[in-house]
């Protein structure tokens with residue numbers, strides 16, 4: 001049976017679009033059961049609507065505390081049968097409360113070669129530091145910020161005249177390959193977490 005995933009977003013949703021494109025092309029054997037956004041205006045919601053995918057909005061300001069906010073997101077995901085949670089441009093840190101409801105079943109894409117440049121403006125941090133290569137990382141989420149076991153990474157060069165935006169554009173091209181690839185490995189049952197390491201069955 002096709003595995004169901006829930007995608008959690010905050011904004012533009014180009015990574016969501018890439019997942020949908022890969023599914024349409026027959027390259028990714030999953031169904032997006034629900035899209036959850038913490039912003040009503042997120043463009044990702046329009047992308048979901050176009051595909052007839054159910055969506056739910058849970059705004060932090062409508063919740064009395066972080067626990068309620070996270071519980072409502074988790075409830076939305078579970079009520080639609082999501083077996084894997086994919087954070088695709090979700091700009092908040094989730095607490096252990098949420099993470100314990102989906103053990104090793106939350107994936108995040110981060111626009112840097114972790115463990116370098118965690119948190120916000122990762123591409124700008126890379127330009128400012130002067131690194132010669134950058135990239136993206138797909139990892140399972142643990143209780144730290146961008147610290148969980150790494151599933152895969154993709155590398156791009158950093159050019160002398162790069163800005164945060166030009167580097168972000170180059171990394172995004174790789175993000176759009178990396179996230180569907182990682183989800184596919186999960187859907188095929190090829191990922192095993194052993195401590196910090198994710199083993200990929202060939």
Ligand code: GAR
Nearest residue numbers: 011012013014015088089109110111
């Ligand atoms: C992507 O670059 C993603 O890696 C980043 O936000 C962007 C979302 O784009 N995520 C983070 O920085 C998480 N800390 P999208 O909405 O077009 O997919």
